Amino acid sequence: MQMAASFLCICACLLASIIMGGHQTTALQSEKDALLRLKEGFGNPRSLVSWNLTVNVSPCKSWVGIICDINSSSVIGLSLTGFRDLAGRRISPDIADLHHLRSIELPNNGLIGTIPPGITNLSCLEHLDISGNALTGALPLLWGNLSRLVILNLSDNRISGTIPTGLVGAINLRVLRLENNHLSGHIPDSIVDLVPTLITFNVSYNHLVGQIPRGFSKKFNDYSAFEGNPFLCGKPLRMACATAMAQTLPQQDDTRNPMNRDPNRPSPGKRRSSHKGPIIIASVLGGTAFLLGLMILCIVFSRRRRHTEANGGGATRQVQNWFSPDIQADRRRGTYKVFSRGFNYSYDELVTNAGYFDTAHVIGKGRYATVYKSQLPDGTLVAVKVFKFSNVGLCYEKDMELLASIKHRNLLAIKGFYANPVEKAIFYNYVANGTLYDVFHGPKISRDTRDDVLPDWALRQKIALGIAQAMAYLHRGCGYKILHRDLKSTNILLDADYNPRVSDFGLIHLVSGRAEPVETLGYTAPEVLSGKKHTEKGDVYSYGVVLLELLTGQRAVAYIGERAVKLAEWVMRLHDEGRGREVFDPIVVGTCQLPEQLDRYLNLAVLCIDVNPSNRPSMAEIANILETQCSSASPLRSPDCKANNPLLSG
Ligand SMILES: *[C@@H]1O[C@H](CO)[C@@H](O)[C@H](O)[C@H]1NC(C)=O
Ligand SMILES: *[C@@H]1O[C@H](CO)[C@@H](O)[C@H](O)[C@H]1NC(C)=O
Ligand SMILES: *[C@@H]1O[C@H](CO)[C@@H](O)[C@H](O)[C@H]1NC(C)=O
Ligand SMILES: *[C@@H]1O[C@H](CO)[C@@H](O)[C@H](O)[C@H]1NC(C)=O
Ligand SMILES: *[C@@H]1O[C@H](CO)[C@@H](O)[C@H](O)[C@H]1NC(C)=O
Ligand SMILES: *[C@@H]1O[C@H](CO)[C@@H](O)[C@H](O)[C@H]1NC(C)=O
Numbered sequence: 229m230q231m232a233a234s235f236l237c238i239c240a241c242l243l244a245s246i247i248m249g250g251h252q253t254t255a256l257q258s259e260k261d262a263l264l265r266l267k268e269g270f271g272n273p274r275s276l277v278s279w280n281l282t283v284n285v286s287p288c289k290s291w292v293g294i295i296c297d298i299n300s301s302s303v304i305g306l307s308l309t310g311f312r313d314l315a316g317r318r319i320s321p322d323i324a325d326l327h328h329l330r331s332i333e334l335p336n337n338g339l340i341g342t343i344p345p346g347i348t349n350l351s352c353l354e355h356l357d358i359s360g361n362a363l364t365g366a367l368p369l370l371w372g373n374l375s376r377l378v379i380l381n382l383s384d385n386r387i388s389g390t391i392p393t394g395l396v397g398a399i400n401l402r403v404l405r406l407e408n409n410h411l412s413g414h415i416p417d418s419i420v421d422l423v424p425t426l427i428t429f430n431v432s433y434n435h436l437v438g439q440i441p442r443g444f445s446k447k448f449n450d451y452s453a454f455e456g457n458p459f460l461c462g463k464p465l466r467m468a469c470a471t472a473m474a475q476t477l478p479q480q481d482d483t484r485n486p487m488n489r490d491p492n493r494p495s496p497g498k499r500r501s502s503h504k505g506p507i508i509i510a511s512v513l514g515g516t517a518f519l520l521g522l523m524i525l526c527i528v529f530s531r532r533r534r535h536t537e538a539n540g541g542g543a544t545r546q547v548q549n550w551f552s553p554d555i556q557a558d559r560r561r562g563t564y565k566v567f568s569r570g571f572n573y574s575y576d577e578l579v580t581n582a583g584y585f586d587t588a589h590v591i592g593k594g595r596y597a598t599v600y601k602s603q604l605p606d607g608t609l610v611a612v613k614v615f616k617f618s619n620v621g622l623c624y625e626k627d628m629e630l631l632a633s634i635k636h637r638n639l640l641a642i643k644g645f646y647a648n649p650v651e652k653a654i655f656y657n658y659v660a661n662g663t664l665y666d667v668f669h670g671p672k673i674s675r676d677t678r679d680d681v682l683p684d685w686a687l688r689q690k691i692a693l694g695i696a697q698a699m700a701y702l703h704r705g706c707g708y709k710i711l712h713r714d715l716k717s718t719n720i721l722l723d724a725d726y727n728p729r730v731s732d733f734g735l736i737h738l739v740s741g742r743a744e745p746v747e748t749l750g751y752t753a754p755e756v757l758s759g760k761k762h763t764e765k766g767d768v769y770s771y772g773v774v775l776l777e778l779l780t781g782q783r784a785v786a787y788i789g790e791r792a793v794k795l796a797e798w799v800m801r802l803h804d805e806g807r808g809r810e811v812f813d814p815i816v817v818g819t820c821q822l823p824e825q826l827d828r829y830l831n832l833a834v835l836c837i838d839v840n841p842s843n844r845p846s847m848a849e850i851a852n853i854l855e856t857q858c859s860s861a862s863p864l865r866s867p868d869c870k871a872n873n874p875l876l877s878g
Pocket of ligand 4: 335336357359360379381383384403405
């Protein structure tokens, strides 16, 4: 009886151990499978040849870099350091299937791609070190399951995006190393909650902006933990925060010149115009011509206002409806000239089809003009640019004829113009894709959509070359020497195939009513700002800024609070520190297979924005350099390079 009982007991224990053993084997088996998939993601490198199924022993004994718990035989550690044959490979999401991991150490392997978000499901994780790789993309957002995490070391990667507020979920974090990455945005205030446990904290050499949360600066008072973020301010950095910090890149309006947008077009080209306040700072106002202009302007406007009020007012907040009886009378006395064959319409027809220039037809507003869209009976779309200031230069008609005679495939052709004493207008073709500014920064571009809709590197090369050729033609090729004087991304239109069309060349002095330059913040060359004449090298400077916009995806001016930071100065600073490669737009890096080619473009842009005008190359030289880049054997070669060659088109 006793024997039978003990036999039963032994059986039960055996059974239990068999069941338990079976369970352990399947758990380990699934971890083994996950590791093999991880190895496959690493490209089955030689260094991991021991990770195979042919050896009938546990990975815990014979696989390199694997640490197991002796009691449960589950994989609790993964440690692969400096395995150069992993370079250029990715961390497979299968890593998240290693549920028992306490430690992941993969530093200095040259890994690329993103951190698999599933890693934050590994609730046993205590130590995560993926430093010294080439990882890109945003950090995982949710860290709430990593309550045991003690070390998070992501230093020396190319990780972009912001510091996720979700990091506060890692309540036991002692080491947080994020230095030498491309992180942007603010340091989230909520991260201050981690300060009591944190011992090491480093966010130096990123692109962080704004104020360092106060809770940090008390405990982490070594400025080296924050240095290398040009837009970061507050203690312990020396740069004080002047004003309450706003976001780094506010919607700035600007004198966009969108004779181009169709509010009903549902493509990436569709960008509603939004105008929140001019970024233009007119330099010192002066000159009798300008004062005279103001006086005429006042008279004209008061005349108009009286007129509108007589008609019941109400419309004063709207864009002026120019089609009023006194203007009709004036209109008959005006000059209407057409330069484009087949453009057989009267000015009245253009005005009628632009809804008598009412607000619904406005497609853009600039410093000096409002642009209306007009659709003609045959379906032709036209952009009509109507000047706000009717006191445009005395030689307006002659100048317009000259400007209209300049034709190049990358210049926006003037189809015709109209002028009378109170009203001046220019007609252009309507261009499908909006301005370069809109394409990069229009309201449809958000952090989430930009990767899908922004032009890739090949398209940006094409745009850069087209603009350079147009500018070279203006400066040297057209028989005259014409300075643009106001080159900027809002003056560059893109057609349906992203061919650039430079517009508004030579117009600014016609419409500003004076010869001295007017500053366009971010684009105007330093020597012009200090009062010297605008030469062709001034245009080259502006071109350099446009080229930087294409390379970095950033606006020409960013704001920190009320402080304006110029893109040109920011890039110059990083370039001088040997950190030029950090400025590139991730889309550019991701779609360009030749990093040295990007270096050449950046060097060229930096040369264009040299403070010394005589160091800047000419536009013809720039076009030539870009063209040879294009035609050198490269997988990025844009198919349009050859077609871009002839400067002059019909
Ligand atoms: C499996 O690993 C052993 C070393 O552990 C190695 O000798 C063998 O070549 C490997 N087999 C395969 C098919 O990779
Ligand atoms: C294994 O079990 C022993 C005894 O239960 C325990 O002392 C030891 O800490 C365990 N080892 C691990 C790695 O959990
Ligand atoms: C985390 O685990 C849950 C449940 O297993 C799963 O639904 C979720 O997709 C996982 N998260 C990630 C980012 O893999
Ligand atoms: C973090 O990574 C860096 C670079 O690989 C290394 O030097 C450092 O020892 C790591 N620190 C910790 C605490 O893991
Ligand atoms: C924690 O993990 C579970 C599944 O394992 C998942 O459903 C949950 O979303 C995670 N929570 C956080 C805050 O990450
Ligand atoms: C932060 O990281 C930078 C760059 O690696 C280093 O120079 C600096 O000494 C670190 N500072 C602290 C406080 O860890």
